[in-house]
Amino acid sequence: MASALRFSSVSRHYGEVRAVAGIDLDVAEGEFFAMLGPSGSGKTTCLRLAAGFEQPTEGEIFILGQRADGVPPWRRAINTVFQDYALFPHMSILDNVAYGLMVKGVDKPTRIRAAMQALELVKLGGYGDRKTAQLSGGQRQRVALARALVNKPSVLLLDEPLGALDLKLREAMQEELKALQKELGITFVLVTHDQSEALSMADRVAVFNAGQIVQIGAPEDLYRQPKTRFVADFVGSANLLPPMLTEQLNGQRRWASLRPEQISLGEQDGKLSLAATLSSASFLGAMRRIAVRVGNDVLLHADLPAAISLPPQGSTVTLSFDPQVLNMLEDAV
Ligand code: ADP
Numbered sequence: 549m550a551s552a553l554r555f556s557s558v559s560r561h562y563g564e565v566r567a568v569a570g571i572d573l574d575v576a577e578g579e580f581f582a583m584l585g586p587s588g589s590g591k592t593t594c595l596r597l598a599a600g601f602e603q604p605t606e607g608e609i610f611i612l613g614q615r616a617d618g619v620p621p622w623r624r625a626i627n628t629v630f631q632d633y634a635l636f637p638h639m640s641i642l643d644n645v646a647y648g649l650m651v652k653g654v655d656k657p658t659r660i661r662a663a664m665q666a667l668e669l670v671k672l673g674g675y676g677d678r679k680t681a682q683l684s685g686g687q688r689q690r691v692a693l694a695r696a697l698v699n700k701p702s703v704l705l706l707d708e709p710l711g712a713l714d715l716k717l718r719e720a721m722q723e724e725l726k727a728l729q730k731e732l733g734i735t736f737v738l739v740t741h742d743q744s745e746a747l748s749m750a751d752r753v754a755v756f757n758a759g760q761i762v763q764i765g766a767p768e769d770l771y772r773q774p775k776t777r778f779v780a781d782f783v784g785s786a787n788l789l790p791p792m793l794t795e796q797l798n799g800q801r802r803w804a805s806l807r808p809e810q811i812s813l814g815e816q817d818g819k820l821s822l823a824a825t826l827s828s829a830s831f832l833g834a835m836r837r838i839a840v841r842v843g844n845d846v847l848l849h850a851d852l853p854a855a856i857s858l859p860p861q862g863s864t865v866t867l868s869f870d871p872q873v874l875n876m877l878e879d880a881v
């Protein structure tokens with residue numbers, strides 16, 4: 549399939565600050581792509597480069613196969629939903645949505661019709677006459693989305709679009725956004741620092757750290773086979789086993805990661821096992837999470853069935869897990 553957005557060795561420096569360095573990525577048409585990483589890792593800079601609000605210091609950007617250099621933002625087949633929505637408070641919702649088309653010189657009846665359709669799409673059909681102050685946070689988010697969709701972009705960039713919403717609404721909007729993307733077939737590039745958001749919505753996720761992409765993959769692959777301690781720890785929760793401990797288990801002196809839900813209690817045939825001291829247990833509804841110590845300085849977590857009965861704190865327990873779920877990492881030893 550053709551590529552909707554491609555970065556080839558793209559860097560952007562601000563004086564001494566290397567906001568992004570050596571980014572390579574290739575987003576396919578119709579893909580839901582997420583950029584995941586901690587604050588300051590270069591995600592917004594990548595979106596601004598794609599949208600044309602910034603120019604790369606080095607490297608090349610291609611949109612639908614065409615070099616993007618020198619193409620101004622409004623001539624790119626890309627629209628952005630900004631983190632702060634950037635709505636105009638003095639305008640009605642309908643005028644906010646129609647604004648981009650007005651700037652492009654689209655006649656009034658056509659742009660009003662298009663804006664009404666875009667509002668229908670985000671389930672705000674009856675809200676065109678209101679001002680932004682009369683809307684909830686979730687509704688403002690939808691207006692920002694409608695304002696981008698009205699331009700019928702090939703690629704939609706979304707910068708932390710759900711960051712301002714509370715948890716329940718955020719989860720509902722995650723499902724809606726995903727459904728809308730499938731329905732419209734537009735390429736989405738979503739920026740988030742929330743790993744569960746990236747995993748649940750995206751076809752592929754690029755994990756950012758310190759201005760670089762450290763791993764790209766489908767959510768399941770990233771979760772099952774993180775390559776480094778950083779990715780293992782940032783995507784889901786992980787136990788990190790130091791080389792000394794891994795060596796005792798399988799003879800390889802390397803860092804390894806192990807997911808809490810892959811550990812069970814008691815010795816079992818064909819599994820690796822470790823003796824540990826139970827230090828605490830907490831009831832999380834669907835499961836029971838325990839913390840155990842192996843030796844003096846390795847603290848591990850295991851997620852066990854909620855109904856399990858546990859020995860008292862300070863008891864010695866045996867942890868067991870399949871040899872193949874112990875994920876070997878590439879970090880230097
Ligand atoms: P993220 O969106 O992942 O939080 P950003 O792309 O906003 O990260 O920023 C990446 C790095 O680049 C940060 O260290 C940030 O301070 C720096 N940066 C971003 N924009 C500018 C700018 N206009 N001038 C100087 N430094 C910047």
Ligand code: MG
Nearest residue numbers: 588591592593
């Ligand atoms: Mg940002």
